[in-house]
Amino acid sequence: MGRVAYVNGRYVPHDHAQVHIEDRGYQFADGVYEVVPVVDGVLVDEEPHLDRLGYSLGELRIAWPVRRQVLRLILREMMARNGLERGIIYFQVTRGVAPRDHKFPAKAKSSLVITTKRLKPPSAAILENGVAVSSQPDIRWERCDIKSLSLLPNILAKQAAHEAGAFEAWLVDEAGAVTEGSSTNAWIVTHSGEIVTYPKGQGILGGITRQSLLQLAATRNLRLVERSFTLDEAKAAAEAFLTSSSAFVLPVTRIDGEVVGGGKPGPVTRQLREIYVANVDAQIRAAK
Known part of the structure; x- marks a missing residue:
């Protein structure tokens, strides 16, 4: 089975994952991210990572894309679909898609992208x-x-x-x-x-x-x-x-x-x- 990515509510083949050209993460780096280690199929220090995500979102006044509990479920589904036992799970939240303008858009919806990667421990x-x-x-x-x-x-x-x-x-x-x-x-x-x-x-x-x-x-x-x-x-x-x-x-x-x-x-x-x-x-x- 090939790698799977999550993009705004959809699980898609990693090679076909894409976001809109006017996503503010692409245009302005207007977003935040987290990387959580996975060991033996378990997210390590998951709650502190989610706490920090909430802090970063709050400092930039970006809304959570989904409720925290829903995000926890999506992370586990991504691990299952990718057979991730050891590695990292990466997730980023941007302010969303809007016509290019420096000031905050009035109605943009936060975008959520998640990927996984297998990693070996240090040699x-x-x-x-x-x-x-x-x-x-x-x-x-x-x-x-x-x-x-x-x-x-x-x-x-x-x-x-x-x-x-x-x-x-x-x-x-x-x-x-x-x-x-x-x-x-x-x-x-x-x-x-x-x-x-x-x-x-x-x-x-x-x-x-x-x-x-x-x-x-x-x-x-x-x-x-x-x-x-x-x-x-x-x-x-x-x-x-x-x-x-x-x-x-x-x-x-x-x-x-x-x-x-x-x-x-x-x-x-x-x-x-x-x-x-x-x-x-x-x-x-x-x-x-």
């Missing part, structure tokens, strides 16, 4: 050796807390990192602080044992994996600090890692070609990944 080599990141200037708009479709600065940063042979870009603001990655959140572990990540606010997207990891680490009395840190501090840190919905917790062992923490994943990073994976396993058991 044993990546978990054993870590990944490299490349620093890039943070040129994004000032409402990074909204999970907007407008991702061109992120794309440019990710491409620059790829061309530099790195797995991810870490974005550095005008004050010299590492804000986050182009599609991940950035963390360091200091030599005194503090686990540090940039504070939640309009300067970063509040990652759901980031949020969950903060909560899980707090229950184990680990030393968590939400503050800014510089690129130099990151390079001199005892450990560094990144978090995302698709990769969970990944060690960072090189920044701009410089070795971090001896070039191997450190004990705190390993512990945090174990904690998060155990949380995912608990969600799977609870759902089955």
